[in-house]
Amino acid sequence: MAKPHFEKSISIEASSDIVRARSEVRTIAASMGFGSADQTRLATAVSELARNIIQNAGSGVCEVTDISSTESVILHIVFQDNGPGIPDIALAMQDGYSTNGGLGAGLPGTRRLIDGFSIESRPGLTRVSITMQRESGLC
Amino acid sequence: MKIPILRLGRILLTSVQIDLSDNDVLQFQSDVVAQISEVEALGIAIDISALDVVDSYMARVLSDTAGMARMLGAEVIISGIQPFVAMTLIEMGRGLIGADCVFNLEQAVERLNERIAERGDKFSYLRD
Numbered sequence: 661m662a663k664p665h666f667e668k669s670i671s672i673e674a675s676s677d678i679v680r681a682r683s684e685v686r687t688i689a690a691s692m693g694f695g696s697a698d699q700t701r702l703a704t705a706v707s708e709l710a711r712n713i714i715q716n717a718g719s720g721v722c723e724v725t726d727i728s729s730t731e732s733v734i735l736h737i738v739f740q741d742n743g744p745g746i747p748d749i750a751l752a753m754q755d756g757y758s759t760n761g762g763l764g765a766g767l768p769g770t771r772r773l774i775d776g777f778s779i780e781s782r783p784g785l786t787r788v789s790i791t792m793q794r795e796s797g798l799c
Numbered sequence: 800m801k802i803p804i805l806r807l808g809r810i811l812l813t814s815v816q817i818d819l820s821d822n823d824v825l826q827f828q829s830d831v832v833a834q835i836s837e838v839e840a841l842g843i844a845i846d847i848s849a850l851d852v853v854d855s856y857m858a859r860v861l862s863d864t865a866g867m868a869r870m871l872g873a874e875v876i877i878s879g880i881q882p883f884v885a886m887t888l889i890e891m892g893r894g895l896i897g898a899d900c901v902f903n904l905e906q907a908v909e910r911l912n913e914r915i916a917e918r919g920d921k922f923s924y925l926r927d
Contacts, residue, residue, distance in 0.1 A: 675820045675821045675822055676820045678820065678821065679818050679819070679820050682818075682854075686852075696883050697883045697887075699883075700851060700883035700884060700886070701883075701886075701887055701890070703851070703852045704852050704853075704854050704887045704891070707854040708854050708855060708856075711821070711854070711856060755892055766855055768892065769855055769890075769891030769892050772890050772891055772892060773887060773890055773891060
């Protein structure tokens with residue numbers, strides 16, 4: 661992977677950090693040239709995943725990286741926490757499944773908003789990575 | 800963060816002008832419900848045109864708030880959902896907001912008045 665153009669780490673420790681994270685990611689996405697629809701998708705995805713950290717682990721970190729190439733604008737975001745982990749990832753990815761009083765649209769809904777989505781979880785480490793990619797000049 | 804709720808006869812008007820934390824959203828919900836009950840409001844318009852992110856949690860709380868308001872006896876209209884917010888909510892998989900929506904606050908008040916007139920509350924003095 662080429663050296664990233666931009667990196668930022670946002671700590672997620674309180675529910676007010678959810679607001680801050682989605683706002684910062686929107687600003688970063690706008691500066692990279694993502695359009696308004698994609699900015700909203702990204703900000704919403706960040707909101708969902710940052711909330712997962714707060715609810716499941718209490719605290720964690722959101723790492724935002726610009727890994728754009730000459731052909732593509734690519735934003736990569738990793739959410740990591742040291743909480744108890746997700747016991748059944750397949751179940752958590754099902755529509756309508758919720759442990760947090762939400763709509764159960766958190767993880768599966770988030771996956772539909774962005775291009776790349778991967779999740780790994782074990783007790784003590786949960787990492788969710790998302791990517792949005794657009795051809796340069798098209799977004 | 801307190802969201803002002805304005806009273807116009809027996810209609811309530813409220814406009815969310817800043818990005819709300821989860822706690823703010825819950826506070827807003829209980830303020831809305833308390834205020835509806837206190838003035839026995841016949842309807843409430845909730846304008847969210849300034850919100851550029853409505854995630855599943857916020858959508859859930861708004862939807863619940865609408866349900867609570869109806870349970871008390873008030874009509875509910877949500878106005879001003881931004882186009883990209885609508886796209887995102889539907890893409891996430893659901894029509895997440897369980898209340899009628901209109902473009903702007905003016906339409907919201909019109910629609911509320913129509914609804915209230917249809918209900919035929921005798922003491923609705925919002926129409927001539």
